[in-house]
Amino acid sequence: MRKSELIIAGIILLSFAIGIYYYPQMPEKMASHWNAEGQVDGYMSKFWGLFLMPIISVGLFLLFFLIPRIDPLKSNIQQFRTYYNGFVVLIIVFLFYLYLLTIFWNTGYTFNMITFLSPAFAILFYYAGILIENAKRNWFIGIRTPWTMSSDKVWDKTHKTGGKLFKIAGILALFVIFFERYAIFIIVVPVIIVSIYTVAYSYFEYQKETK
Numbered sequence: 113m114r115k116s117e118l119i120i121a122g123i124i125l126l127s128f129a130i131g132i133y134y135y136p137q138m139p140e141k142m143a144s145h146w147n148a149e150g151q152v153d154g155y156m157s158k159f160w161g162l163f164l165m166p167i168i169s170v171g172l173f174l175l176f177f178l179i180p181r182i183d184p185l186k187s188n189i190q191q192f193r194t195y196y197n198g199f200v201v202l203i204i205v206f207l208f209y210l211y212l213l214t215i216f217w218n219t220g221y222t223f224n225m226i227t228f229l230s231p232a233f234a235i236l237f238y239y240a241g242i243l244i245e246n247a248k249r250n251w252f253i254g255i256r257t258p259w260t261m262s263s264d265k266v267w268d269k270t271h272k273t274g275g276k277l278f279k280i281a282g283i284l285a286l287f288v289i290f291f292e293r294y295a296i297f298i299i300v301v302p303v304i305i306v307s308i309y310t311v312a313y314s315y316f317e318y319q320k321e322t323k
Contacts, residue, residue, distance in 0.1 A: 116197035117177065120204045124169050127211055131162035134215055138162060142218045148296040150224040152217075161218070165211040169204055176200040179252045188248035196253065199243045206236050226295040230288035233299050238282030245275030255310045259318035266317045274310040281306055 135158065142161030145154025156164070180189045180196065189196060209232050213225060247254040249267045254260070255274050260267040281302040288295045 114197060116201050119201055120173050123204050123208050124166055124173065127166035127169060127208060131166060135162055138218055144214065146225040150226045165207055169207050172203060183250050183252055185250040188250050191248045192246040195243045195246045199239060202236060202239050206232050224292060227289055227292055230285050230299065234282045234285035237285055238279050241275040241278030241282060244271050244278055247271055255314065257311050257314045259314040263318060263321055266314055266321060269317050270310055270314040273313055274306065277306040
């Protein structure tokens, strides 16, 4: 088992242990969702409030474990496997951090959830940019359009550009700390714009190549 997989397994086991420990202390209905202003607007039973996130983490772990083994282009994934493993660990750490914030909130602490999450989003987006910059053509990871999947050259150019833009989106996410009222706009909109731009970019690069 890889070091990254051991780290993930440890985090998941710790999540379940924390859930078991806090189960008697939690209210029957736990706050589980917050709106753009950081106000609670959703609840769930304490069982799901404590164990849904660890269960999701298990599912993601299994998915990320299988991807490098079932992809027809798995030899390409091996070329950036270190970055891939780091991203998987980061995703699980992000969910664990969100899980801890949820527990703290439900034990009586009050804080702006969006503000506390913005640095985590920033790190996640920035590292996604690093992963994208280094990704080689495959069927599961990266900016997969008909045009990037048809040309290694278009794939590489699109991912170099997309990686830089995702890094910028990560840096922008930090500004939520100063502009809490615009949290959704600052976090979500740049990612949407980057996604649309990179799809269009891959199309036009492919057209240039075929001409």
